[in-house]
Amino acid sequence: MSVLILAEHDGHTLKQATYRAVTAAQHWQLPVHVLVAGHTTAAIAQEAAAIQGVAQVIQVDAAVLAHPLAEDIADLLVRAGGDHTVILAAHTAFGKNVLPRVAALLDVAMLSDVVTIVGPKTYVRPIYAGSIYATVESIDALQVLTIRASSFAAASVSPGNAAPIVMMDVSTTTAHVRWLGQVHNVSERPELASARVVVSGGRSLGSAEKFQVVLAPLAEKLDAALGATRAAVDAGFAPNDIQVGQTGTVVAPELYIAVGISGAVQHTAGMKDSKVIVAINHDADAAIFQVSDYYLVADLFETVPALTEALG
Amino acid sequence: MKILVAVKRVVDYNVKVRLKPDGSDVDIAGAKMGINPFDENAIEEALRLKERGHVSEVVAVTLGMAACQDVLRHALAMGADRAILVETDVLLQPLGIARLLKAVVEREQPDLIILGKQAIDDDAGQTGQMLAALLGVGQGTFISAVDVHEGEVHVTREVDGGTETLALRLPAVVTADLRLNEPRYVKLPNLMMAKKKPIQTYQAVDFGIDASPHLKQLTVANPPTRKPGIKLDSVQELVEKLRTEKKVIG
Structure with missing residues (x-):
C-alpha cells in the first residue's frame, strides 16, 4: 500500500x-x-x-x-x-x-x-x-x-x-525502438512550465521576427518565459514547445502577460489559473479580458515597448 | 505497407458544449459532430505516405454507434481506400477502445497504425499508447514528422523543450500532433465518390472483448471563473498596480 x-x-x-x-x-x-x-x-x-x-x-x-x-x-x-x-x-x-x-x-x-x-x-x-x-x-x-x-x-x-x-536494475530493454537524437530549442529564458512570469504572444504579432523583437525584451526584463498561442504556433511565429493551452503546456505563473491574444478557450484553459493576468489587445471585445485582472485596449506594438521601458 | 488510421467522431471544435441542467453530463444532443482534428492529421499523413509510394492501402477505422459512419465517409473522401466500423452502443473509454482496436489490428495486420494524439472531447490522450502496450510494439507519440525506412519508421516527437527522433520497428503505433501536416480540404465530388467506397461493419460483441467502462462520470460543471478584468488607461497605471497592489514585480 x-x-x-x-x-x-x-x-x-x-x-x-x-x-x-x-x-x-x-x-x-x-x-x-x-x-x-x-x-x-x-x-x-x-x-x-x-x-x-x-x-x-x-x-x-x-x-x-x-x-x-x-x-x-x-x-x-x-x-x-x-x-x-x-x-x-x-x-x-x-x-x-x-x-x-x-x-x-x-x-x-x-x-x-x-x-x-x-x-x-x-x-x-x-x-x-x-x-x-x-x-x-x-x-x-x-x-x-x-x-x-x-x-x-x-x-x-x-x-x-x-x-x-x-x-x-534494468532487466530487458525494448528491441522495437531506437533513440536517434534530440534537438533542444535553445533559449536563455526560464522553463515555461515552472517560470514565475510568462509573456505570451498571439497571432496579432504578425511574424516570427516581430514576435521576438516585441516580446523578448519584456520577457528579459521580467526574467519571464516566452509563451505562444496555438494560432501563433500554427502561423510559424513560435516553436510548438512554447504553446500555452489545452493541447500545449498548462501554466500557472505569478504573472501572465497576454499580448495580442484573443482568448480562445483552447488558450485560456492553459493559463487561467495564473495568479495575476494582464492582457494587451487592440480589440475592445477580446475574450481574454474576461479572464484577466487588468487589461489595456491598445496597440501592442506601442504598448509592449512602453511597458518594457516603464519597468526600468 | 499498409496503414490503419483510427478516427473518432466528436463534437465539432467550434461548438460551445453546454451542461445538462442536472449536471450529470454534457448536453450534446443535436450538436454538430465531426472528425477529431488530430485524427484528420493522422489520415492526411497516411495519404501522403501513400502518395510518396510507401503505402499500398490506407484503412480507416472507428468505433461506436452507426452514426459514426460519417467520420469514416470523411476519411474516405480525403482518400482512404476503405473503412471499418466496429459498432457498439457501449460507452467507450480509451482502454476499451484500445482492446477493440487490437482485435481490428489482428484481423487487418497493418504495418503502421496512426491515431490522433488526443480527442478534443475527453482530452484523455491515451488510446495510442494503450494500443501499443497491448500489441507489445513500439510507440511514437505527438509526432510532427515521419519517414519510412527499411522495416522501420523514423519519427520526430514534440517534447518539452524541443524534439526527439526515434526509430520504430514495424509494426508500430504513432500519434499525430497538429504540426504533422495541414489536412487537405474535402471536395464535394470526393464526398460523393466516398459514398461508393466500402465500409465494413463488425459488431463489437462478436469480438468477445470486455470493453466496458472503468471510469464513472459523477458530475460535470463549469470550471471556476475569474472576475472580469479592470480596464486600465496607461502603462504607468499597469506598472503601479502590478508593483504596489499585486506585488508581482519588483
Whole structure:
C-alpha cells in the first residue's frame, strides 16, 4: 500500500513538476515512493530523497536509460508497481507518453490531467479543452493518473529528510525502438512550465521576427518565459514547445502577460489559473479580458515597448 | 505497407458544449459532430505516405454507434481506400477502445497504425499508447514528422523543450500532433465518390472483448471563473498596480 511517482528530470536535477506530484500524492495518506530512472542518477535520487513526504526512492541507473524510452520506463514502473495502489506522474510530454502504456499493461483505466483529487478514486479533470470540469470515479483497485502540475503546490525540501534509496536494475530493454537524437530549442529564458512570469504572444504579432523583437525584451526584463498561442504556433511565429493551452503546456505563473491574444478557450484553459493576468489587445471585445485582472485596449506594438521601458 | 488510421467522431471544435441542467453530463444532443482534428492529421499523413509510394492501402477505422459512419465517409473522401466500423452502443473509454482496436489490428495486420494524439472531447490522450502496450510494439507519440525506412519508421516527437527522433520497428503505433501536416480540404465530388467506397461493419460483441467502462462520470460543471478584468488607461497605471497592489514585480 503506497503511492509510486514517476520522477522527471533533465539528467541533472528533478523537474519542478515532480515536486508538485509529491504534493498530489499526499492525498492518499500512504507512503510515497519515487522512481528515478536514468543514467548517472545518484544525485537526482538523493535530491528526491530529501523532498518532504517521500518515504522511499527507487533508483534505476543504466547507460541505456540516458535517453529514456516509454517502452523501458513503462516496464520499470510495472515491475516496481507491485505493492502500489497508485501510480502517478505529472501531465507533461514525458508523463503523457509513459503512463497510458503502464495503465494498459496493468489492465486498468487511466485518469489524465487531474486538477483535483477528491477521494482515493475520485478526481476532477478538464474535458472539452478545459471548458468543462468532470468529476470522475474509477472502479479499478490500482489507480494510474497524471496530474496537472500547476494545480498542486511544490513539495518543499526538508534537509533532515533522507528517505532510503533502493536500487532496481534494468532487466530487458525494448528491441522495437531506437533513440536517434534530440534537438533542444535553445533559449536563455526560464522553463515555461515552472517560470514565475510568462509573456505570451498571439497571432496579432504578425511574424516570427516581430514576435521576438516585441516580446523578448519584456520577457528579459521580467526574467519571464516566452509563451505562444496555438494560432501563433500554427502561423510559424513560435516553436510548438512554447504553446500555452489545452493541447500545449498548462501554466500557472505569478504573472501572465497576454499580448495580442484573443482568448480562445483552447488558450485560456492553459493559463487561467495564473495568479495575476494582464492582457494587451487592440480589440475592445477580446475574450481574454474576461479572464484577466487588468487589461489595456491598445496597440501592442506601442504598448509592449512602453511597458518594457516603464519597468526600468 | 499498409496503414490503419483510427478516427473518432466528436463534437465539432467550434461548438460551445453546454451542461445538462442536472449536471450529470454534457448536453450534446443535436450538436454538430465531426472528425477529431488530430485524427484528420493522422489520415492526411497516411495519404501522403501513400502518395510518396510507401503505402499500398490506407484503412480507416472507428468505433461506436452507426452514426459514426460519417467520420469514416470523411476519411474516405480525403482518400482512404476503405473503412471499418466496429459498432457498439457501449460507452467507450480509451482502454476499451484500445482492446477493440487490437482485435481490428489482428484481423487487418497493418504495418503502421496512426491515431490522433488526443480527442478534443475527453482530452484523455491515451488510446495510442494503450494500443501499443497491448500489441507489445513500439510507440511514437505527438509526432510532427515521419519517414519510412527499411522495416522501420523514423519519427520526430514534440517534447518539452524541443524534439526527439526515434526509430520504430514495424509494426508500430504513432500519434499525430497538429504540426504533422495541414489536412487537405474535402471536395464535394470526393464526398460523393466516398459514398461508393466500402465500409465494413463488425459488431463489437462478436469480438468477445470486455470493453466496458472503468471510469464513472459523477458530475460535470463549469470550471471556476475569474472576475472580469479592470480596464486600465496607461502603462504607468499597469506598472503601479502590478508593483504596489499585486506585488508581482519588483
